[in-house]
Amino acid sequence: MSELDSVEELYQQVILDHNRTPRNFRKLEDADRSAEGHNPLCGDHLWVFVRMEGNRIGDITFYGAGCAISKASASMMTEAVKGKSRQEAEELFERFRRLVMGGDGGSLGKLAAFSGVSEFPVRVKCATLAWHTLRSALEGKEETVSTE
Amino acid sequence: MRSAGDLIGISTRKRAEHGFDVERIRRDFPILHQSVFGKPLVYLDNAATTHKPRIVIETVSRFYERDNSNIHRGLHQLSERSTKAYEGARVKVQKFINAAEPREIIFVRGTTEAINLVARTYGRKQVDAGDEVLITEMEHHSNIVPWQMLCEEKNAILRVGPINDRGELLLEEFEKLMGPRTKLVAVVHLSNALGTINPVRRIVEMAHSRGIPVLIDGAQAVAHLTVDVRALGCDFYAFSGHKIYGPTGIGVLYGKAELLEEMPPYQGGGDMISSVTFEKTIYNKLPHKFEAGTPNIADAIGLGAAIGYLTGVGLDAVSAYESELLAHATETIGAIEGIRLIGTARKKASVLSFLIDGIHPHDIGTILDKEGIAIRAGHHCTQPLMKRFGVPATARATVSFYNTREEIDALAAGIRKVKKVFA
Structure with a gap:
């Protein structure tokens, strides 16, 4: 067993890849909803932009700076929820949160790469920041989301 | 300090090297003698808080x-x-x-x-x-x-x-x-x-x-x-x-x-x-x-x-030893490719704040933690200062007189591991 086991479990290749080249990493000019998220503990700071098409997420982007976990999570979230309804996105967040807390998130596709986070309780906030921010954007809240 | 060193016969090599018997000092701090994730604890978060000698x-x-x-x-x-x-x-x-x-x-x-x-x-x-x-x-x-x-x-x-x-x-x-x-x-x-x-x-x-x-x-x-x-x-x-x-x-x-x-x-x-x-x-x-x-x-x-x-140890001896440690850390860590030191004042003590190209300090902290190395990653309650340097956070190792050169070397090895994970 390698000594880096749990670290490698946390920083899986797909996460490192999304950290290096985050997808949908830009401001969305025609967004009709957006929200700001902040993790004061380590300074993760990001914005999520959403354009709804009816009840569905027509387009979603994010922008900001943060650790690999928060950035990769935001990047993969944008891919996972595009085209989903608000309710479906909420439901996915619930399952994602169960996963990173060490529970059973069910079938999560690529998002299952975040299972290693559960071994690092202080990093759960990093993994869920983008999701909290998305929820805030969908609810149309104005204030900054803080994970503290 | 010399008298304390003279009383204890061991670690003469280290004492000769530093003029400071760090092994003797370490014995006074019970918390230092433990493993974290199967590795000997390397505590380099002394600016956050220091450990307590048995007498305290x-x-x-x-x-x-x-x-x-x-x-x-x-x-x-x-x-x-x-x-x-x-x-x-x-x-x-x-x-x-x-x-x-x-x-x-x-x-x-x-x-x-x-x-x-x-x-x-x-x-x-x-x-x-x-x-x-x-x-x-x-x-x-x-x-x-x-x-x-x-x-x-x-x-x-x-x-x-x-x-x-x-x-x-x-x-x-x-x-x-x-x-x-x-x-x-x-x-x-x-x-x-x-x-x-x-x-x-x-x-x-x-x-x-x-x-x-x-x-x-x-x-x-x-x-x-x-x-x-x-x-x-x-x-x-x-x-x-x-x-x-x-x-x-x-x-x-x-x-x-x-x-x-x-x-x-x-x-x-x-x-x-x-x-x-x-x-x-x-x-x-x-x-x-x-x-x-x-x-x-x-x-x-x-x-x-x-x-x-x-x-009792003597602050002059402490300062001199810690300066040596910091110089060793600055040299060793500073020489690693992709490292940027934040804070290079001509008069410095204890603190080595650094960044690694493309790796967030929080990720550095997590990986080092698994190596048993405790550092701080964050804004260090100095957000305006971080803004001045245009960074959201830094990784920070801070030395005390109970730290050793070997621990600095362990930190350097840890940093190389961080780079490997993110390679």
């Missing part, structure tokens, strides 16, 4: 086992012992920083409370609308926010002295900011985020030539540098017990007696009074005027023990 732990528990009692009013034996030990700790602090009198030493919870005390008493009395308080760009939040609150309340102005890219205060610029409306200069002695040692003595001279009093935030400095408040000439000096190998929840405000005498009390309550009627209360004399309620007796006594321990 034993002093506190002995107090509770034998002497515990309230102070200053008991007629019984235990109270007398407690009072004597508590006031004895005050004298130890007084001597440690070379204050003129024990009554100039006020026990508080920590540096933060000490600064708030000055802001809420001296500040509220002296600062009016349009007046100014002068700080620097490298202050900890605890030496920013209390002044901001004061300025907001009084419609006063907070001025901020700039630093250069090495993290050194621009002294000429700083002096220019000292004006006729400046009511107080508040400056950090040793920066927790950069390691910069500020020329506080010169700052005091500059300020005093204009009649401006100076508060020094000594939270980091006291554990690493010899501090002599009378040589510095400062009006206030604040520090925390837990950063100097003492307990948490105890700290010190030094103030010149004539200033403290003029200041209104901080909190009202028991112990800070001479007499109370519903019409009027006569306040107690110094230092009790500023110590309302039952103080943190046990931890004050513990702080006294920590100071005794540190002076």
Whole structure:
């Protein structure tokens, strides 16, 4: 067993890849909803932009700076929820949160790469920041989301 | 220190190398001898808090086992012992920083409370609308926010002295900011985020030539540098017990007696009074005027023990050894490709703040933790300073005299592992 086991479990290749080249990493000019998220503990700071098409997420982007976990999570979230309804996105967040807390998130596709986070309780906030921010954007809240 | 080394025959190689018997020191700190994730603990987060030598732990528990009692009013034996030990700790602090009198030493919870005390008493009395308080760009939040609150309340102005890219205060610029409306200069002695040692003595001279009093935030400095408040000439000096190998929840405000005498009390309550009627209360004399309620007796006594321990080792020896360690760390870590050091002042102590290209400090911290290496990753309660350097956070290793060269090498190896994970 390698000594880096749990670290490698946390920083899986797909996460490192999304950290290096985050997808949908830009401001969305025609967004009709957006929200700001902040993790004061380590300074993760990001914005999520959403354009709804009816009840569905027509387009979603994010922008900001943060650790690999928060950035990769935001990047993969944008891919996972595009085209989903608000309710479906909420439901996915619930399952994602169960996963990173060490529970059973069910079938999560690529998002299952975040299972290693559960071994690092202080990093759960990093993994869920983008999701909290998305929820805030969908609810149309104005204030900054803080994970503290 | 030499005598301690001579008593113990082992580690002669290390002693020859450093002139400092670190193995002997390490035996005094029980917490250091443990594994974290199967690796020997390498504790390099000393700016956050320091560990406690056995003598401090034993002093506190002995107090509770034998002497515990309230102070200053008991007629019984235990109270007398407690009072004597508590006031004895005050004298130890007084001597440690070379204050003129024990009554100039006020026990508080920590540096933060000490600064708030000055802001809420001296500040509220002296600062009016349009007046100014002068700080620097490298202050900890605890030496920013209390002044901001004061300025907001009084419609006063907070001025901020700039630093250069090495993290050194621009002294000429700083002096220019000292004006006729400046009511107080508040400056950090040793920066927790950069390691910069500020020329506080010169700052005091500059300020005093204009009649401006100076508060020094000594939270980091006291554990690493010899501090002599009378040589510095400062009006206030604040520090925390837990950063100097003492307990948490105890700290010190030094103030010149004539200033403290003029200041209104901080909190009202028991112990800070001479007499109370519903019409009027006569306040107690110094230092009790500023110590309302039952103080943190046990931890004050513990702080006294920590100071005794540190002076036993000798701060000159500590400073010299830690400088060597920091130089070794700067050289070893600085040589790793992709490393950027934040804070390269010519006069530095203890702190190595760094970034690795393309890797967030939080990720560095997590991976090092799994190697048993404790560092800090974050803004270090210096968000304006992080902004000045254009970074959200740094990774920060801070050395103490119980750290070894081997631990610095372990940190370097850990950093190479971080790079490998992210390669």
